[in-house]
Amino acid sequence: xxxxxxxxxxxxxxxxxxxxxxxxxxxxxxxxxxxxxxxxxxxxxxxxxxxxxxxxxxxxxxxxxxxxxxxxxxxxxxxxxxxxxxxxxxxxxxxxxxxxxxxxxxxxxxxxxxxxxxxxxxxxxxxxxxxxxxxxxxxxxxxxxxxxxxxxxxxxxxxxxxxxxxxxxxxxxxxxxxxxxxxxxxxxxxxxxxxxxxxxxxxxxxxxxxxxxxxxxxxxxxxxxxxxxxxxxxxxxxxxxxxxxxxxxxxxxxxxxxxxxxxxxxxxxxxxxxxxxxxxxxxxxxxxxxxxxxxxxxxxxxxxxxxxxxxxxxxxxxxxxxxxxxxxxxxxxxxxxx
Numbered sequence: 293x294x295x296x297x298x299x300x301x302x303x304x305x306x307x308x309x310x311x312x313x314x315x316x317x318x319x320x321x322x323x324x325x326x327x328x329x330x331x332x333x334x335x336x337x338x339x340x341x342x343x344x345x346x347x348x349x350x351x352x353x354x355x356x357x358x359x360x361x362x363x364x365x366x367x368x369x370x371x372x373x374x375x376x377x378x379x380x381x382x383x384x385x386x387x388x389x390x391x392x393x394x395x396x397x398x399x400x401x402x403x404x405x406x407x408x409x410x411x412x413x414x415x416x417x418x419x420x421x422x423x424x425x426x427x428x429x430x431x432x433x434x435x436x437x438x439x440x441x442x443x444x445x446x447x448x449x450x451x452x453x454x455x456x457x458x459x460x461x462x463x464x465x466x467x468x469x470x471x472x473x474x475x476x477x478x479x480x481x482x483x484x485x486x487x488x489x490x491x492x493x494x495x496x497x498x499x500x501x502x503x504x505x506x507x508x509x510x511x512x513x514x515x516x517x518x519x520x521x522x523x524x525x526x527x528x529x530x531x532x533x534x535x536x537x538x539x540x541x542x543x544x545x546x547x548x549x550x551x552x553x554x555x556x557x558x559x560x561x562x563x564x565x566x567x568x569x570x571x572x573x574x575x576x577x578x579x580x581x582x583x584x585x586x587x588x589x590x591x592x593x594x595x596x597x598x599x600x601x602x603x604x605x606x607x608x609x610x611x612x613x614x615x616x617x618x619x620x621x622x623x624x625x626x627x628x629x630x
Contacts, residue, residue, distance in 0.1 A: 293311070293312055293313075293314050293392060293393040293394050294309055294310075294311065294312075294392065294393050294607055294608075295309070295310055295311075295312045295350075295352050295391065295392035295393070296308070296309055296310075296352060296353065296354075296391035296392060296607065296610040296611075297310055297350040297351060297352055298339055298350075298351055298353070299349065299350055299351070301339060301340055301341035302339070302340065302341075303340070304336070304339075304611035304612070304614045304615045304618070305611065306339065307339070307353070307391075307610055307611040307614065309607070309608050309610075310350070312350075312392070314394050315388075315394070315395075315396045316363070316365075316396070317363050317364060317365035317368075317396045318365050318366075318396075319365050319366045319367050320365060320366075320367050320368060320398060320399055321365040321368070321396050321397065321398060321399065322361060322363075322364055322365065322368055322371060322377075322396070322397060322398075322399050322402045323361070323362040323363040323364075323365075323394060323395070323396045324357070324359045324360065324361055324362060324377060324379055324394070324395055324396075324397070324402060325359050325360050325361075325362040325393065325394050325630065326357045326358070326359035326390055326392070326393060326394065326395060326629040326630060327357075327358055327359040327360070327411040327415075327628075327629060327630035328357060328358050328359070328411045328412055328414070328415035328626050328627065328628060328629060328630070329354050329356065329357040329390040329391055329415055329626065329627040329629050330354070330355075330356035330357060330390070330415040330416055330417075330418055330419070330624065330625070330626060330627075331354070331610075331613045331614060331616075331617050331625040331626070331627060332355060332356065332418070332419040332420070332456070332617065333542075333617055333618075334355060334419060335353045335354060335355065335389075335614060335617070336614045336617055336618045338353065338383075339353055339614065348387070349387065350387065351383075351387045351388075351389075352383070352387065352388045352389045352390075352391055352392050352395075353383060353389050353390075353391050353610075353614075354382060354383055354389035354390030354391040354392075354627075355380060355381055355382050355383050355384065355389060355390065355418055355419050356378075356379065356380055356382070356390060356415055356416075356417065356418030356419055357378070357379050357382065357390035357395070357414075357415050357418075357629070358376075358377065358378045358379070358405065358411040358412075358413075358414025358415040358417075359376075359377065359379075359411065359629070359630065360374060360375065360376055360377070361373050361374060361375040361377055361402070362394060365399075368399045369399075370399075371399065371402060371404070375404055376404070376405040376411075376414075377402050377403055377404055377405055377414070378402075378403050378405055378413075378414030378415065378417050378418070379395070379397060379401055379402050379403070379418070380401055380403070380417065380418035380419070380422060380576075380580075381401050381418070381568070381569070381576075382395055382397050382401060384401075384569055390629075391607070391610050391627060391629075392607075392629070393607070393629055393630070400573070400576075400577075403580050403584060404584075405587070406584065406587045406588045409587050412594055412595075412602060412626060413587070413592060413593065413594050415626055416456070416592075416594045416600065416602075416624045416626070417460075417583060417587075417592070419456075419457075419568060420456040420457045420459070420460045420624075421460045421464070421579070421583050421592065422568055422576065422579040422580070422583065423457050423460075423541050423566060423568050424457050424458075424460035424461035424464055424517070424541075425438060425460075425464060425578070425579035425582055425583060426539075426541075426566050426568065426571055426575055426579060427457075427461060427515075427517045427539035427541050427566050428443075428448065428461060428464055428465055428468070428515065428517065428539070429578070430537060430539050430562075430564045430566065431514060431515045431536070431537035431539070431562065431564075432535055432537060432562055433514070433535055434446060434514060434515060434537075436578070437578055437581075437582055438464055438467070438468045438582040438586070439468065439582065439585065440467060440468065440469060440589070441468070441469045442468045442469065443465060443468040443469045443470035444468075444469035444470070445469075446469075446470045446471070446514045446515070447470065447471045447472075447473065447508075447509045447512075447513040447514055447515075448461070448465040448470045448471070448472055448473070448513065448514065448515045448516075448517065449473045449474070449475070449505060449513045449515070449516045449517070449528075449531060450462050450465065450472060450473070450474040450475075450490070450516075450517045451474070451475050451516065451517065451518050451519050451520060451524055451528075452474075452475065452476070452519040452520065452544070453474025453475065453476055453481075453484075453485035453488065453490050453493070454476050454481035454482075454484045454485050454599070454622060455519060455622075456600065456623075456624055457517075457519065457541060457542070458474065458485075458517070458519060459484075459485075459488050459599055459600045460592065461517045462474055462485060462488040462489050462490050462599070463488055463489055463586070463591055463592050463599075464582075464583075464586060464591070464592075465517075466488075466489035466490075466491075466591070467586050467589065467591035467592075470514075471491050471492075471508075471509070472489065472490045472491050472492070473490065473491065473492040473493075473494065473505055473508055473509065473513065474490040474492070474493055474494070475493075475494045475495075475496045475501060475524075476493055476494070476495055476496070477495065477496060477497050478495070478497070479495070480622075481622065482495060484596070484599040484600070484601070484622070484623075485599060486599070487596070487597060487598055487599035488598060488599030488600065489599070492508045501524075501527045501531075502527050502530040502531050505527075505531040506530075506531060509531070509533075511533055512531055512532050512533030512534070512536060513531050513532060513533065513536060514532075514533060514536055514537075515536060515537050515538075515539065516528045516531070516532065516536070516537070516538045516539065517539050517541070518538050518539060518540045518541070518542075519541065519542045519544050520542070520543075520544040520545040520546075521538070521540045521543070521549045522543070522545045522546030522547065522548060522549050523544075523545045523546070525538065525549045525550070525551065526550070526552070529552060529555050529556060529559075529561065532559065532561055533559075534559045534560055534561075535559070535560045535561070535562070536559070536561055536562070537561070537562040537563075537564055538561070538562070538563050538564065539564045539566055540563065540564065540565050540566060541565075541566040541567075551563075594624060596623070600623050600624050601622060601623030601624070602623060602624050602626055603616055603621050603623055603624070603625045603626065604626050604627075604628055605625070605626070605627050605628070606627070606628050607627055607628065607629050609627075610627055613625050613626075613627050
């Protein structure tokens, strides 16, 4: 089979295509023949040496993908050969991910795709959708699970609604019944955020964000899903209601924030950090169940008409796919594997 590997950290040029033996699944493992793989910022950051696992021998990048169950190891239940599935955290604490034709991973990271849901959608879930779910379910006064109506009467602000996680957060919050406000940096991104389902869009380069959000939600928003806390935390504190939460899932624009402690104390605000790789299996299981329910309801479509343009590369151009994500491609980068 064809696999993309790297043996040392560095730029996209360290990736190369090799032939490898098709692996056999062990106890509790599933072999998946991949059709499409997703590329996320975590992939290039790990490739450059910023991951949680040291490089030793060949590493196959890629956390996300979708395809068909090809073989089952002993003890696997609930899946069958031929099932259409999406996979997540394929490379977490493992040297073999989804940038290859066949991958083997623990059964709990292999999830059936509902009927009618295509591989492009499946490969676009994983890191973005599970991260978005976690960010939407950590607030003190909001439900810990998402379902239709679970966020009815609530207002959620999604910073960067045109990004992959932002897009998933907009879609999931809208599906759960929230009023969704998002910030963007251009009219083009505003159009994408609206296509994803945002009720209100604020262009932070053209508008006063706190004033615009307070006009939409005079009593404040319940939750902020935050991608750039270094730049935005002051605005977030200005628009949250008492006991509101900022869920931080990325550090775009800087690693250091300035915090008005007194303002946060007075309003009993919560600053919650979110990293998918250490949330624990219970949180992952809850996200998978809720995301699957949203898929059944048709709530997570992809493509430019749904607010998430797709950029496609063949497997042998995985290095170009990584470069596209690293240089800020707007939308979702996919690798056609099968």
